[in-house]
Amino acid sequence: xxxxxxxxxxxxxxxxxxxxxxxxxxxxxxxxxxxxxxxxxxxxxxxxxxxxxxxxxxxxxxxxxxxxxxxxxxxxxxxxxxxxxxxxxxxxxxxxxxxxxxxxxxxxxxxxxxxxxxxxxxxxxxxxxxxxxxxxxxxxxxxxxxxxxxxxxxxxxxxxxxxxxxxxxxxxxxxxxxxxxxxxxxxxxxxxxxxxxxxxxxxxxxxxxxxxxxxxxxxxxxxxxxxxxxxxxxxxxxxxxxxxxxxxxxxxxxxxxxxxxxxxxxxxxxx
Amino acid sequence: xxxxxxxxxxxxxxxxxxxxxxxxxxxxxxxxxxxxxxxxxxxxxxxxxxxxxxxxxxxxxxxxxxxxxxxxxxxxxxxxxxxxxxxxxxxxxxxxxxxxxxxxxxxxxxxxxxxxxxxxxxxxxxxxxxxxxxxxxxxxxxxxxxxxxxxxxxxxxxxxxxxxxxxxxxxxxxxxxxxxxxxxxxxxxxxxxxxxxxxxxxxxxxxxxxxxxxxxxxxxxxxxxxxxxxxxxxxxxxxxxxxxxxxxxxxxxxxxxxxxxxxxxxxxxxxxxxxxxxxxxxxxxxxxxxxxxxxxxxxxxxxxxxxxxxxxxxxxxxxxxxxxxxxxxxxxxxxxxxxxxxxxxxxxxxxxxxxxxxxxxxxxxxxxxxxxxxxxxxxxxxxxxxxxxxxxxxxxxxxxxxxxxxxxxxxxxxxxxxxxxxxxxxxxxxxxxxxxxxxxxxxxxxxxxxxxxxxxxxxxxxxxxxxxxxxxxxxxxxxxxxxxxxxx
Numbered sequence: 001x002x003x004x005x006x007x008x009x010x011x012x013x014x015x016x017x018x019x020x021x022x023x024x025x026x027x028x029x030x031x032x033x034x035x036x037x038x039x040x041x042x043x044x045x046x047x048x049x050x051x052x053x054x055x056x057x058x059x060x061x062x063x064x065x066x067x068x069x070x071x072x073x074x075x076x077x078x079x080x081x082x083x084x085x086x087x088x089x090x091x092x093x094x095x096x097x098x099x100x101x102x103x104x105x106x107x108x109x110x111x112x113x114x115x116x117x118x119x120x121x122x123x124x125x126x127x128x129x130x131x132x133x134x135x136x137x138x139x140x141x142x143x144x145x146x147x148x149x150x151x152x153x154x155x156x157x158x159x160x161x162x163x164x165x166x167x168x169x170x171x172x173x174x175x176x177x178x179x180x181x182x183x184x185x186x187x188x189x190x191x192x193x194x195x196x197x198x199x200x201x202x203x204x205x206x207x208x209x210x211x212x213x214x215x216x217x218x219x220x221x222x223x224x225x226x227x228x229x230x231x232x233x234x235x236x237x238x239x240x241x242x243x244x245x246x247x248x249x250x251x252x253x254x255x256x257x258x259x260x261x262x263x264x265x266x267x268x269x270x271x
Numbered sequence: 272x273x274x275x276x277x278x279x280x281x282x283x284x285x286x287x288x289x290x291x292x293x294x295x296x297x298x299x300x301x302x303x304x305x306x307x308x309x310x311x312x313x314x315x316x317x318x319x320x321x322x323x324x325x326x327x328x329x330x331x332x333x334x335x336x337x338x339x340x341x342x343x344x345x346x347x348x349x350x351x352x353x354x355x356x357x358x359x360x361x362x363x364x365x366x367x368x369x370x371x372x373x374x375x376x377x378x379x380x381x382x383x384x385x386x387x388x389x390x391x392x393x394x395x396x397x398x399x400x401x402x403x404x405x406x407x408x409x410x411x412x413x414x415x416x417x418x419x420x421x422x423x424x425x426x427x428x429x430x431x432x433x434x435x436x437x438x439x440x441x442x443x444x445x446x447x448x449x450x451x452x453x454x455x456x457x458x459x460x461x462x463x464x465x466x467x468x469x470x471x472x473x474x475x476x477x478x479x480x481x482x483x484x485x486x487x488x489x490x491x492x493x494x495x496x497x498x499x500x501x502x503x504x505x506x507x508x509x510x511x512x513x514x515x516x517x518x519x520x521x522x523x524x525x526x527x528x529x530x531x532x533x534x535x536x537x538x539x540x541x542x543x544x545x546x547x548x549x550x551x552x553x554x555x556x557x558x559x560x561x562x563x564x565x566x567x568x569x570x571x572x573x574x575x576x577x578x579x580x581x582x583x584x585x586x587x588x589x590x591x592x593x594x595x596x597x598x599x600x601x602x603x604x605x606x607x608x609x610x611x612x613x614x615x616x617x618x619x620x621x622x623x624x625x626x627x628x629x630x631x632x633x634x635x636x637x638x639x640x641x642x643x644x645x646x647x648x649x650x651x652x653x654x655x656x657x658x659x660x661x662x663x664x665x666x667x668x669x670x671x672x673x674x675x676x677x678x679x680x681x682x683x684x685x686x687x688x689x690x691x692x693x694x695x696x697x698x699x700x701x702x703x704x705x706x707x708x709x710x711x712x713x714x715x716x717x718x719x720x721x722x723x724x725x726x727x728x729x730x731x732x733x734x735x736x737x738x739x740x741x742x743x744x745x746x747x748x749x750x751x752x753x754x755x756x757x758x759x
Contacts, residue, residue, distance in 0.1 A: 166360070168359060169363070171326075171328050172355070172357060172363075173374070174349045175326060175327075175328075175349070175353075175355045175437075176349075176354065176375035176437075176440060177375050177378040177440070178378055179349055180347075182378075190365035
């Protein structure tokens, strides 16, 4: 009996370690090599240095791509949060057609990204060549596209919270003299703030990750992912990307820690 | 009564339907200033819909609503001088107790004199708001709770906050939608007394919705009994209890024995084969009536005077009295008495004139307009029924009046066994049978005497004994309307 127990314990630990290593090995490799100036990983590691980080901030193209990524991510996530939250509230209070609209708003979530990407590209052509509305693929178009793609995810994040709310909350507010708009701002949004922040984070992450839509609809505008991809095709991995990846990873890690600390504090408060 | 005879709310011919399902039907009602009015009825009767139309959360399909003579039918809730207390409190979870109560005050504007002949309004100052909020919290006994989180309070405390939040706005009418429904019994009793006290002290009109008849009777000045979207009776609690307008009210309010009888003459009614003196008059000779006798009004004794002999079939102790069933002939009386009689004992029941209340029958016969389809089939209520046509006096296409006694209708378990399908909407125990009300798919009401007990909402089929259908030629074949129900 005892032997069996020990064996099962060993197996469990082994599986855990294998999984964790598989997840973190690639990231660890990037972080490790972000402090080496060697161009290809096959070469000699050399000495520990922050050289790549210095180079990163001097690489104008990469810095532009980073700024684009952040701009698209933040602006589209902000717009998607507003649109998605208002839509979720609208859908929640619908009486007829609610199920249909709810489902319709979620289909793009499961749809293949290539379809969305091609759709936007064709829409661009349609607007330019058929309706003669002349503009270029680029930052503005990408912000619109990312907002449209991420809005359903915000709805997905806000809807469950709405279902938990007291059904008479809005009525109570209007009963006390608040107009529907004021009720929305002073009563509804405070209840939804948490889920709206989650929705914003989700939308921002999705925008950051996006490659397919961005590469087809970006024109001459590059984000980190499209820039890195193009660079690999032309001349292999740019060493500075290792430093950039490390920074992004640390940024996400810190954000995660902060969110969890706040959550724990709120949980304790409620108790 | 403390209130003055002045209307504050006037509902005129108000209807409300949801997707063609009527919830409130042609309802006309006024409420006097300062009154404590209770809308009482079973769930789904339309009472909450009515309250929500007064609050402005629903708009009537047709009809008009006035407050102090001013039409508010299409005004949004935030422009109406009424405030609502919800069953589930609906407090704002992100605000503390003080800010919940202050919510309405922060939006309120008060008159601040005149300028160039126009009234000017201003917002309340912080100090004014604080004073009013603290006064409201004091009224509900929660003065030191201002900075507490609303989620940390008990159900009873939350409901007090909700009441304070509504009252602090000084509404002309306070609407309460089953406000004590979520509280436990003890808390509910306490809050009933509290609400009554607040009503006395403030002098505001209260409109209170509940399905709890005891709550309605103890708290209200006026009770409005509603069923199936219609007002059944309006009256003081005592009047509604002692003199129910019809069998529904009698059955819904309090325990009661409801029987069918015949008025022999003024002050004498015959039921269960016995002539019993009563206090009612003004009925036709031999008119069929319903009568109600409250269980506590029947004297029961082992031997002695009495009109009905019977045997005790059950006895349950209810705290301060025993509730017993006594079988006399076909009918099982419910009797309440402080002394117990044992199951199986032979007893005598005495009913004094004062304890009998006679009600007009809602309907004595089913009557519909139909059309002759064939030599001996007639079409009405969406089905073709056979009938006996010995003289062959009708021709195809004739418009006729069809009359069917209650006991000629048979309801069948399986919808397909009947000629038409219908739903049971009401069932009253009457002596050896039940009187059921069934609603056909074509939208007609049938009254049926049936030996079986049916559940409300059961789907059934309707069959009619051909020998008992009376068919008469319609006097005025031009007459409109699909049915002509004879109201007793």
